[in-house]
Amino acid sequence: MRLAVEAVLDGLGLPVPWTIFDIDWTPGSPLPMTVTVGPRPREAVVAYCDPHGPWPETVVRLASDLQDHACEVHWGRPFPPCPGHTHPLATGVAGGVAVWECPVSPRHHRSPILPDGTP
Ligand SMILES: [Zn+2]
Structure with missing residues (x-):
């Protein structure tokens, strides 16, 4: 799961690297991760996702x-930017x-959130 979070953070194209301070989830627990x-640390934010659902939906929830949070912390900039457009990817x-895909036309841009081979 840490690799998935790192891949999402990589894909956002943040102006400064973000650190993963904590991942809290107990396997078998009904609580969200x-x-x-x-x-x-003082600008840390908490993202939630439900690791019990289908994996693609879990990744989408986490990425979203x-x-x-990235847009709040580094406001006014699209993360990740849509190539050639001014809006962020959806x-x-x-x-x-x-x-990740262009919200106007997925045919303009679509790329996997996680690189091949991410568990
Ligand atoms: Zn676009």
Whole structure:
């Protein structure tokens, strides 16, 4: 799961690297997983996702939550930027894979949120 969080953070194209301070989830627990991340400890934010659902939806939820936090912390900039457009990419599921895609036209840009081989 840490690799998935790192891949999402990489994909956001943040101006400063974010650190993963904590990932809290007990296997078998019905509670959502919490991921504490941020550029600095005092600017840490908490993202939630439900690791019990289908994996692509879990990744989308996590990416979407982290994206919202990134826009709050580094306000006014699109994360991740849509190539050639001024808006950020949107999250979605295409063909069973969690993707970043252009909210106007997925044919303009679509790329997997997690690189191949991420567990
Ligand atoms: Zn676009």
